Amino acid sequence: MSTTAAPETQPTPSPPSREPSGGRFGFMQRFGAGELGSLQVIVALIVIWTVFTIANDRFLTATNLVNLSLQIAGIGLISVGVVMVLLLGEIDLSVGIVSGLCAAVMAVLNVQHGWDPYLAIAAGLAVGAAIGIFQGTVVVAFGIPSFVVTLAGLIGWQGALLWVLGDTGTVNLTDPKIIGLAGTFYGGTTAWIMGAVVVGLFALACLNARRRRLKAGVPAATPLVVALRVAGVALVTAVVIAVLTDDRGVPLAILILIGAVVLFDYIVRRTRFGRHVLAVGGNEEAARRAGIHVRRVRVAVFMVAGTMAACGGIVLASRLLAVNQGSGGSDLLLLAIAGPVIAGTSLFGGRGTVWSALLGALVIGSISNGMDLLAFPSSTKNMVTGAVLLAAVIVDATARKRRRQSGRV
Amino acid sequence: MTATETATTTPLLELRGVSKSFGAVQALSGVDFDIHAGEVVGLVGDNGAGKSTLVKVMSGIHLPDAGHYLFEGRERKVSGPNDPYAFGVATVYQDLALCDNLDVVANLFIGREEISRGPAALIRELDEPEMEKQAGELLRTFSINIPSLRAEVGTMSGGQRQSIAIARSLVGDARVVLLDEPTAALGVAQTAQVLALVRRLREQGLGVVVISHNLADVFEVCDRIYVMRLGRKAGVYQAADSTPEEIVGAITGGRGTVRTQAAAAAAQAGDDGEEATR
Numbered sequence: 001m002s003t004t005a006a007p008e009t010q011p012t013p014s015p016p017s018r019e020p021s022g023g024r025f026g027f028m029q030r031f032g033a034g035e036l037g038s039l040q041v042i043v044a045l046i047v048i049w050t051v052f053t054i055a056n057d058r059f060l061t062a063t064n065l066v067n068l069s070l071q072i073a074g075i076g077l078i079s080v081g082v083v084m085v086l087l088l089g090e091i092d093l094s095v096g097i098v099s100g101l102c103a104a105v106m107a108v109l110n111v112q113h114g115w116d117p118y119l120a121i122a123a124g125l126a127v128g129a130a131i132g133i134f135q136g137t138v139v140v141a142f143g144i145p146s147f148v149v150t151l152a153g154l155i156g157w158q159g160a161l162l163w164v165l166g167d168t169g170t171v172n173l174t175d176p177k178i179i180g181l182a183g184t185f186y187g188g189t190t191a192w193i194m195g196a197v198v199v200g201l202f203a204l205a206c207l208n209a210r211r212r213r214l215k216a217g218v219p220a221a222t223p224l225v226v227a228l229r230v231a232g233v234a235l236v237t238a239v240v241i242a243v244l245t246d247d248r249g250v251p252l253a254i255l256i257l258i259g260a261v262v263l264f265d266y267i268v269r270r271t272r273f274g275r276h277v278l279a280v281g282g283n284e285e286a287a288r289r290a291g292i293h294v295r296r297v298r299v300a301v302f303m304v305a306g307t308m309a310a311c312g313g314i315v316l317a318s319r320l321l322a323v324n325q326g327s328g329g330s331d332l333l334l335l336a337i338a339g340p341v342i343a344g345t346s347l348f349g350g351r352g353t354v355w356s357a358l359l360g361a362l363v364i365g366s367i368s369n370g371m372d373l374l375a376f377p378s379s380t381k382n383m384v385t386g387a388v389l390l391a392a393v394i395v396d397a398t399a400r401k402r403r404r405q406s407g408r409v
Numbered sequence: 410m411t412a413t414e415t416a417t418t419t420p421l422l423e424l425r426g427v428s429k430s431f432g433a434v435q436a437l438s439g440v441d442f443d444i445h446a447g448e449v450v451g452l453v454g455d456n457g458a459g460k461s462t463l464v465k466v467m468s469g470i471h472l473p474d475a476g477h478y479l480f481e482g483r484e485r486k487v488s489g490p491n492d493p494y495a496f497g498v499a500t501v502y503q504d505l506a507l508c509d510n511l512d513v514v515a516n517l518f519i520g521r522e523e524i525s526r527g528p529a530a531l532i533r534e535l536d537e538p539e540m541e542k543q544a545g546e547l548l549r550t551f552s553i554n555i556p557s558l559r560a561e562v563g564t565m566s567g568g569q570r571q572s573i574a575i576a577r578s579l580v581g582d583a584r585v586v587l588l589d590e591p592t593a594a595l596g597v598a599q600t601a602q603v604l605a606l607v608r609r610l611r612e613q614g615l616g617v618v619v620i621s622h623n624l625a626d627v628f629e630v631c632d633r634i635y636v637m638r639l640g641r642k643a644g645v646y647q648a649a650d651s652t653p654e655e656i657v658g659a660i661t662g663g664r665g666t667v668r669t670q671a672a673a674a675a676a677q678a679g680d681d682g683e684e685a686t687r
Contacts, residue, residue, distance in 0.1 A: 216538035218545065272522050272533035275511075279519050282508035289506050290520025291491070350510035 040395075041343040041359045048363065052370035059370055062246035069244065070182060072358075072365035073253035074099075074316035078336040079357035080260050081308030084301050086340060087268065089281040089349020090146040092305045094135065094153030095336055099313025100328020101161045102128045106314055107171040107323040108164055110178060117177040125310045131157065132306025136299035146302075154333070162325060170324040173317060180252065182319035187249030194250070195237045203230045253315050257358060260308065265354040277301060282350035312336070331382070338385070339364050342392040348400055363388065419482040421446050421616045422498060422585045427466055427476030436462040437473070437640050444585060444616040449607060451627035451648070452620045454637030455660055460620050463637065464587050467618070468500040469493040481584075499578035500587040505570055507577075509563030513555055514544045516562050517577050547576055551609050568599025572606055585616040592626050604630045624653045636660055 052059040078095050085092045106124030109115040115123070135153050139146045165171060173179055186194060206226045213220035221229070244250045268274035276297050279287040288294050316332075317323045339360025345352025364385060371381045420443035429437040437459050444450045454460045465471040466478075469490040478485050480496050487493060490500075507516050514537070523536040523543070544558055553572045555565065562573060571591055578586050588607070592600040607630050610617050621627050627634060628648055636643040636659040644659045 213538045213541075216542045218538050218541040270534055270537075272524060272535060275515060275519075275522055275535060278511060278515075279508050282510035283506065285504075286506035286508050286519070289502070292520050350508070 038344060038353065038355060038359060041356070041363060044342075045359070045363055045366065048366050048370070052366065052373070056370070056373045059373055062243050063248075064369065064373070065243055066185075066247045066249075066251065068362075068365055068369045069254040070251050070319060071369060072361040073182070073251065073257045074312045074319065075332065075336050075339065075365070076257045076358050076361035077260055077312035077315055078309050078332070079312075079339045079361055080257075080264050080354060081305035081312075082337050083340045083345050083352060083354050083357045084264065084268075084277065084308075085146070085305045086337075086345050086347060087277050087281045087350065087352055088298065088301045089284070090139070090298070090301070091150065091337070091347075092135070092146065092302065092309075093150040093333060094131070094157055095150075095305055095309040095312075096333025097154050097157045097161060097328045098128055098131050098306055098309040099316065099332065100323070100326075101131075101157045101164065101313070102310030103313035103317035103327055104161050104164045104171065104323045106178070107173055107317060108166075110175055111171050111173065117175045121178065121314055124314050125307055128306040128308075128310025128313075129303050130306070132303035132309075133299055135306070136302025139302065140295040140298050158329070161328065165323065165325060170322055172322045178314075178318055179321060180318070181256070181315055182251070182253045184252035185249030186252070186255075187245050191241050191245050191250045194255075195241045199230065199234045199237055202233050206230060253319070256311075256315065257361075260311070261354050261358050264304075268354055273297070273300070278350055280349075335364050335385070338389040338392075341396065342389055344392075344396075346396050346400070347393065348396075418445055420444060420479070421481060422467065423477075423479040423482075424463075424466065424473075425477040425479065427463070427473045427478075429462055429466060429471055429473045435640050437466070440476075440637075440640075440642050442467075442635060442642070444618060446584070446616055447611050447614045448633065449611050449617045449619060449631045451631035451634040452618055452637065453622070453624065453627055453634060453656060453660060454643070458637040458660070459640040460637045461589075462640075464500070464589060464618065464620055467493065467498060467585075468587055469498075494581065494583075497582060497584035498587065499581065499583035499585070501571075501574045501578050501589065501591065503589040503593060505574040507562045507570055507574055510561060512559045512561055513548075513573055514540050514558050516573060517544050517547070517580055519577070521581060543580070547579060550613070551576060551579070551606060553606065566599060567595050568602040571595065571599070571603050575603075575606060575610070579610075579615075583615065585618065586610060587618045587620075589620050590622065591619060592621065592623055600626065624656060627656075628653060638662055 049060065058064055078099055082092065082095055102124040105127045106120045109123050110117055110120035131153070135146075135149050138144065138149050162169075203226075206221070206229055210220045210226055241250060266274075268277065276287065276292045279290070279292060280294050280297050284294060287297075313328055317327060320327075340352065340356040341347060341360070342363050343356035343360035345356040345360075367385055367388065368381055371384065423441075423443040425441055427437055427440045427442070428435070440459070440463060442463065452460045452463065462471060466473050466476075469487045469492050472487065472489075478487050480493075480498070485492065485496060494500075508519060511519070518540050523539045524530050525534040525536045541558055547553075548555065548558070551572075553569075553576055555569050555573065562570060565573070575586065575588065575591070591603050591607070595603060604626060607617055607619065611632075619627065619631060631648045634646045634648055634651070634656060636646070636656060638660060639662075643662070646656060646659075
């Protein structure tokens with residue numbers, strides 16, 4: 001599932017510095033300190049999958065893996081927005097309930113007012129964006145911690161959700177286009193063609209990056225490395241498609257999630273906006289002195305969080321076939337934040353990747369799914385998920401402390 | 410650069426009769442200052458003597474109540490930090506203002522990233538190859554040694570971080586670089602590394618203003634030394650023709666004649682420091 005593109009740059013060889021660099025940990029030390037992020041969580045995922053496969057032979061079946069991918073799509077989409085906020089060093093506690101509210105807006109407009117499904121979805125996303133802009137503006141205008149502003153949002157938007165749903169409290173979704181978000185599967189040839197296109201695009205991107213780097217005269221990946229990378233992505237894609245098409249096919253919902261992850265990963269790593277988000281998250285004062293419009297970046301990121309929450313809420317509603325008073329509630333918020341943190345995105349800002357939204361959702365989804373198969377009660381599920389989150393946060397804090405001790409904040 | 414040369418060429422940056430007060434406090438009164446291309450000027454003084462205020466006037470953070478700001482001989486209107494930066498005066502703050510989570514290239518270009526050409530420019534895609542190329546050239550020009558252009562700045566030593574902070578000020582074609590306490594909190598070897606970089610800036614024809622408490626460092630690298638005292642210029646010394654005792658005297662107001670115990674002790678400390686670095 002991990003098609004994480006490794007950074008395209010090779011370390012520039014340079015004469016060894018005469019002084020101790022102070023930060024050269026061995027591989028194992030860095031691994032233990034949680035500085036290898038994605039790799040660590042993939043190992044954790046393999047362990048989790050192995051345990052559940054041993055415990056229940058239905059876990060690693062095509063049917064269950066299709067189910068798992070459907071289960072993580074909605075929460076993963078919400079987590080994409082959460083990652084952006086975490087990179088900024090902020091938090092958004094309202095994403096859970098905003099996902100419910102936006103799904104409710106979409107459902108009411110489509111079902112009760114007869115709006116076109118695409119218009120209704122667009123309206124739901126727009127409400128998410130507007131809420132994000134509002135909360136972000138309050139945060140920067142009054143200098144209130146985002147924790148508090150979005151906590152107020154958590155309560156307030158809950159009220160708005162009840163108000164939008166009205167007396168009945170439940171709106172059932174029937175529109176085939178909306179239901180299709182979580183109910184569409186691409187099997188057979190279609191899936192393989194899509195996979196080939198994805199791998200082809202990835203290969204083109206790698207070659208283009210290499211061409212540009214060579215043109216600029218900076219170290220570029222060797223053809224062998226490019227080939228290995230493309231082969232790796234092709235292999236992962238092929239395995240995923242082979243497994244999923246063995247059952248119902250590749251769900252549209254997981255394609256939306258992967259698409260969002262790829263898009264925002266590109267934005268964070270390859271665009272000026274993303275660079276500014278990381279800069280503000282790393283050192284706000286430095287960003288301000290460098291002329292970055294810190295407030296504008298903040299508001300934009302909260303807008304992204306609201307929009308992605310809406311996106312996730314709509315996919316969740318599509319899967320549930322309804323929006324009700326419990327939509328966006330329960331432990332959705334906490335799991336949407338826990339996922340990226342488990343997968344290595346720091347709560348302290350500036351460090352992490354968008355892929356942690358997908359990987360974290362996979363970890364949490366796998367634990368939940370596996371325990372359901374074993375018929376564990378919710379009590380056990382919650383306690384185990386809590387323990388995993390705690391472990392991940394401790395790893396994050398330890399890594400931060402080690403950086404401090406070695407003179408790097 | 411000799412004193413006569415200094416006198417005949419047009420200063421890169423010149424302040425004339427600059428005054429600045431904060432409420433009842435007269436932080437600067439009628440201060441003149443000039444720096445030439447290829448010159449390192451030290452700015453020393455006790456706490457509250459006005460050296461920070463003077464530098465902030467140069468960098469445009471403080472707007473003087475009175476006085477003239479000239480750059481390359483022309484009077485310039487300065488209404489904020491962006492103006493001096495635009496015509497070529499860059500400041501490196503004591504706290505460096507680096508993003509530890511970003512790599513060297515990202516830090517060098519923070520806030521003025523190169524954008525790809527073509528359709529990708531619409532979404533402000535970063536031109537990483539171009540930035541990496543420029544970063545490599547810049548670091549080579551000034552012989553700045555770092556393990557890798559793509560290493561996180563947070564993993565680096567204090568001397569390397571200071572060098573990167575100075576290099577960053579050079580990305581935008583700076584002619585004058587203001588260094589606020591560049592060697593504070595650095596060890597002996599790292600201090601030497603940064604002072605060597607300051608000399609290379611001079612060789613490249615830049616003007617460098619060094620604010621420092623450490624007279625040993627000032628004497629090691631500076632051509633001229635401005636001494637500030639109680640918001641006024643207490644004297645300008647050619648480093649080659651003066652002694653730490655004279656400077657300490659000027660800083661404390663003793664002017665080398667009435668040497669207080671404190672001044673003597675400070676001078677002694679300065680000497681010790683100087684020996685340590687050699």
